[in-house]
Amino acid sequence: MDKEAAKPEYSTKEEEKNLTKELESKIDEFYRQGCFEDCIGLINDILKNPMLDRNRRTHLLFKRSNCYRKMDNFEQAEDDLLKVFEMTATTGSRDFHMRVLTTMTSNYADLAKLHKDNPEKKKKYQDLCLEKGSLCVNDSKQQYFLYNHMGDIYLDRKQIDEAIKAYTIAKKDNPDDYWGYMGIGHVYLEQKQYAESIRYYDKATELMEKKLETTTDRTRPLHEKKFDEIKEGRKKAIDALSG
Numbered sequence: 001m002d003k004e005a006a007k008p009e010y011s012t013k014e015e016e017k018n019l020t021k022e023l024e025s026k027i028d029e030f031y032r033q034g035c036f037e038d039c040i041g042l043i044n045d046i047l048k049n050p051m052l053d054r055n056r057r058t059h060l061l062f063k064r065s066n067c068y069r070k071m072d073n074f075e076q077a078e079d080d081l082l083k084v085f086e087m088t089a090t091t092g093s094r095d096f097h098m099r100v101l102t103t104m105t106s107n108y109a110d111l112a113k114l115h116k117d118n119p120e121k122k123k124k125y126q127d128l129c130l131e132k133g134s135l136c137v138n139d140s141k142q143q144y145f146l147y148n149h150m151g152d153i154y155l156d157r158k159q160i161d162e163a164i165k166a167y168t169i170a171k172k173d174n175p176d177d178y179w180g181y182m183g184i185g186h187v188y189l190e191q192k193q194y195a196e197s198i199r200y201y202d203k204a205t206e207l208m209e210k211k212l213e214t215t216t217d218r219t220r221p222l223h224e225k226k227f228d229e230i231k232e233g234r235k236k237a238i239d240a241l242s243g
Contacts, residue, residue, distance in 0.1 A: 024056075027063065034218050036067040043067070058087045062100060069103075070218070074110045081107060094139075101136040102146060105129055109149040126153045144174035151183045155190065163187050178207035182230050185237075194237040201234035 023042055030039035043064045046052065052060075065080035081104045088097040108129035115121035129149060137146045151166035164187055171180030185200035208227050215223055 024060075027060075031063070031067065034070070036070050039067045040064055054087070055092065058084055058092065059096075061087075062103075065103065065107075069107060069110070072110075074107055074114055077107050078104075078111065098136050098139045101132055102142055105133040105136065105146055106149060108132060109152065112153070126156070129153060144170040144177055144180065147173070148177075148179040148183060151180070155183065155186055158190075160187060160191065176207060176210075178204040178211060178230070179226070181207065182226065182233070185230070185233055189233055189237050192240070194241045197237040198234060198241075201230055201237065204230050205234070 023046055027039050027042050030036070030042065043060050047057065047060060061080045062084045065077045065084065068074070068077035068080065081100060084100050085097075085104060088100055108125045112122050112125035112129060115125060130153060133146045133150050137143055137150075147166045147170035151163045151170060154160075154163035154166055164184060167180045167183035167187070170183070171177065174180075181200045181204035185197050185204060188194070188197035188200060205227075208223065208230060211223055212220070212227070
């Protein structure tokens with residue numbers, strides 16, 4: 001698709017509305033195809049329009065933040081998410097504001113992992129993840145996802161009771177998701193309760209295999225990476241029992 005030909009030229013409000021709608025359709029197409037750089041390019045073109053209303057500007061910034069996240073550019077995503085968070089704090093849909101807050105929480109978790117070798121930055125982003133997560137976790141449609149992120153942070157900080165509580169809520173909220181079981185497996189491995197650890201890793205493996213049977217989109221590499229994490233933890237537990 002020719003991006004140059006897709007660049008907007010506005011003359012009247014009605015033409016602007018129609019052309020923006022057309023370009024937003026192309027943005028969605030690029031996003032589905034995984035062409036995130038092209039998607040960002042079109043968004044940037046539309047955002048240059050001074051007649052763009054606040055609601056569309058907000059949603060385009062949010063879409064751009066998700067493109068950056070798909071490209072593992074979490075710092076750039078953070079910039080857009082902070083703007084959208086401020087723009088939706090007092091106006092617009094509460095549901096949309098909660099979506100933004102949920103994505104911010106996940107992005108802070110990713111930033112903490114990105115800076116795992118920098119204790120100061122890692123702590124900063126972990127703190128922000130816990131702070132933002134606590135604000136939206138009860139309203140989020142992805143409650144289990146947020147609690148899993150929080151569980152990972154508590155486990156990393158050796159706050160075992162908090163980690164177990166977070167993972168337990170996560171698997172209760174979504175019993176078909178593997179992450180909560182994997183997390184509790186990690187907790188028991190940390191506590192050297194190897195038999196219990198293996199039991200939870202086995203359940204996580206069962207759920208993961210079902211997940212991979214139906215996953216064909218661009219999220220598959222993420223699940224496969226998590227599967228490697230499950231296998232590694234289970235192997236450590238088995239080796240410890242054998243030794």
